[in-house]
Amino acid sequence: MGKISTSLATSPPESGPGPRRSLFGEALALNLALAALLATAAIAAAFVTVGKAVERSARADVEAEIRILEQYREEHEVLGYAEAIDYRILPEEDGAPAIYVYLLARSDHSPIVGSLNRWPEGVSANSEWTRFDGRAAGAAPGVILAKVIIVDERFPLIVGRRLVTYEALYRSFLPVFIVLSLLMAGLTAYLTTRLARRFRSRVNAMNNVFQAIRAGDVKARIPAAMLEPRDELALLGEETNNALEEITRLMKGLDAISQTAAHELNKEVGRLRQLALDAGERDIAKGADALLGLLSEILELVKVETTPDADMRPMSLCAAAQSAIDLFGDAFEEKAVSLENRFEAPAAMMLGRAALVTNAVANLLDNALKHTPSGGRVVISVATEGNTHILTVSDTGPGADSDDLGVLARRGADTGVASYGFGLRFVQAVAIRHGARVRIRNNQPGFSIAISFPASRAIG
Template sequence: MNSLRRTLVLSLLGALVLVFALGGVATYRMAHSEIDALMDYNLRQFALSLRDRRFAGPNVAPLAPPEESLDLVIQIWDDTGVRLYLSHPHTALPARAQLGYTTVTTSEGDWRVYSIPLLDHVIQIAQPMAVRSRLAATAALRTLIPLIALTPLLGALIWFLVGRGLRPLERLAREVATRRADSLDALPLAGIPDEARPLVRALNELLEQLRHAMSAQRAFVADAAHELRTPLAALQIQLQLCERARDDATRAAALGELRTGLGRATHLVQQLLTLAREEPGEGVAARRERVVLAELARKSLADHAALAGERGIDLGAELLDDGLATMGEAAALRTLAGNLIDNAVRYTPRGGRVDVSVGQDEGRYWLRVDDSGPGIPPEERERVLDRFYRPAGQEESGSGLGLAIVRSIALRHEAPIVLNASPLGGLRIAVGFRPAV
């Protein structure tokens, strides 16, 4: 279980232990430095205390060895270099003295040595450095023992404080968990810590997007039900006419109307499914690949050549630049181009003309479809991209979904759609794509 509280407590305790360890090292070094200064002073004072003593000649009392607890070694030489006294005969110290303070490395470890000439003698006082290190470690440990003893209390206090700091997040989690599936109101920011506010704002943005998506879905279902009601009612009437037909000619005519109605209903259902599939955020995004717009236009022109021939439409290409390519979903872009051409062919009067072109302008690659149809008034050009919208006075039957599908695919590819008057006299629809990198 990945507990944020446990992670924070362990991280803080680990940081405290690291700080204690660094503090212990610093304390040890400072204590060692102070003990060195103090012990050096003691070595000098001890040596000076021996300056009035005589170490040779008749009636000279021998020098008593220092106490073992002092951890000192004394050597004394006369002015000819003869050693007169050594307090610890088995100590491995140099046989010659270097005046002043020195640190000597021997087989018994490092020693701190102080030598001074006094009268006709040279007195040397030595002390093992291990004694000083032991005293410094003891001083540092005594400083850290209270902190180490308080570590469990610090852990409990950190656990409590971290839990208290996480309570707003726990309240937020409970509020989200107790919400109904259709409750998409924004989460309150009151009482939320500053560090958690970006998360709450992101959740509120997500809830807002979900609200828009659900509203769009409800509108889509309502519009689809409304649009399907009419063709289904017409199919029912045509079926009744077939059942009531008294002769073969009447029955054949009724069956023809029924077949036409079924084709329209099938086309509407197919368009609805295509629109649902092409809505942004629906399903799994297809893999994007390099798509040459000229090839895309040629395939769509070939797909609609038969329909254009049936309607007497001159369908062709004005300019197709093979060097222009974009990154996109090939199947979706083919649907986009097909709907643009299909829309132009269906709403252009017999004997008209539809031209497709691919060109470059203002840093984008444009797929343009021009027709010689009746066109669309400027005030209605944006509305024709809405679902189920059909301009007034249109005689051609349709679902009103073709351009809505185009807009959905274009939005997913971040491609703007521009509707203008065509040089052919009708409508020009242009979609601008980003160049392939």
């Protein structure tokens, strides 16, 4: 592995950092935000509209009350405003304060007569319309809209009206509206969540199909039950299944063509080899042998990449690795290279084809032995991280000055017919067939190759 030439394709990208966002969760949050915004806008509009209507009505009532006081004064000139106000003051009914309030005061704001005990704090005698709380004038609490006029050019007079409708809006309408808004938000959340669950289950079913296909199950399809609702997702599912069927058909055709071509080439190269031997051309015969080996690897690789995984069964990853170790034990002893196994997860079980996994490990051990000098060491390990089983083969060879697969592949193209990296290409094909991922790390010195079998294929 120290000077490996390889044409390994890039492994599938891993998920980005951080948790994945949920589109349905965002839709729910957006709906709730819109519901809250609409409720706030409705409350604000109600208060503004009702408030303006109440104020217009209150102003009209106060103006009418002032006209009544002036009329009473004209009819009873002797009595004047004081008598008119005293006459207009009504007693409380059922504990509720009178709607209209009055206060006739001297120039120093000391009271003369009225239903207010004192001049309201913060109210100027020069202001025409004003608003204050009854407590500011020693009366019952509540918002009062009042008009200030000057009688006989020296006595300020306050005539006001309590905004009981506005207060009722606060006491009754606002709580009811808030409760209704919360109920609407809850109903919106329930309906959105229910719809999101239905869509999420169907989207997950589609994702499971794609994951199964990436793991090698080319027969995986979106279930018919997920296609029953005649909506956009059902149409997408149907088109996806149709596309997968077409891909499967093309794969079978490509498989047939490639195997036919390889067999024909194999036959012709074999004939050329025999002709070279008969003619005594040993160099040509040696090249033909290399081509035959290359064709054999191509046929095996095509078989691995196109054979469905219907015959996969529960298997022990450590047992498959041990079988490969047993095959190469003598070769390692002859070259004086130590071979260590570190099976930290002896119970690692997975769904797969034991023969293919053993052959993949054997390819890794063969590469490691070729590029590890005498006295070196090769370590094969099996470990478990979470729900992933990881098989790693590392050596103490010279390594390389690059981790770039493209660079290594280009270098391999110059090393001869039998050095195109088909060993590692076979390893990757086996990994893909088992839904695994291959990673190469340059240790300088030394190389390590790890095959990670995902949880979706693990059964124990």
